[in-house]
Amino acid sequence: MAGEDHPVSGMAGRYAGALFELALEEKATDAVRKELDQFDALIAESADLNRLVRSPVFGADEQLRALSAILAKAGISGITANFLRVITTNRRLFAVRDMIRAYRALVAKNRGDVVAKVTVAEPLNDQNKEALKGALKSVTGGKDIDMDVTIDPAIIGGLIVKVGSRMVDTSLRTKLNSIKIAMKEAR
Structure with a gap:
């Protein structure tokens, strides 16, 4: 092949x-x-x-x-x-x-595009998709972005973006877990 x-x-x-x-x-x-x-x-x-x-x-x-x-x-x-x-x-x-x-x-690989795996709590509207694509394009040196969007209500809010080996997790679930851990350590 x-x-x-x-x-x-x-x-x-x-x-x-x-x-x-x-x-x-x-x-x-x-x-x-x-x-x-x-x-x-x-x-x-x-x-x-x-x-x-x-x-x-x-x-x-x-x-x-x-x-x-x-x-x-x-x-x-x-x-x-x-x-x-x-x-x-x-x-x-x-x-x-x-x-x-x-x-x-x-x-995407054949075109030389960058694939971004995006996880959101609810579907993105077109305006938000374009804004996210623009932000990712600026981070990847102007390469075209192909977004693979997954909807996962368990993240509660925010989003998780993975581009190559880099990941940014701004989900509300992760933030709540961080607070929970900090509260346990503060005891």
Whole structure:
């Protein structure tokens, strides 16, 4: 495989790597990414679709029928649709969101972009996303930023940003834990 230095690993990484290689050959990496992002957004927005994707209760045939209808309605076709059908047939649809994240990382690495893993308590609006991208761009020497945003209500507020080996944790949970530790030491 041409990309032995892929920044992803495991089963999701292998599938994402194969998709990336195919998209690269077809000169469709950005189009595939856009459609994968669209599918990822559909999963995030629909509890029913999320259940269909993750639940082992549904058989491959059921998942494939439902997926085909969803892809047709969303206008997702070509390489992306075929990829989603293959992982469904192979009973790997449960890992599709990890595959999408891995694919994004491969596209970003290929472009020379920097991937920032951002964890927030609630979804960021477009204005906040752009402000965060701008701040990260200035810290990374002007490189384009590809943000991988995860929503985790457990952090209560603030955000956690990881770029390469650097991490900044301004979450309210971490601040509360620090106060708790300081209070115990003060006794």
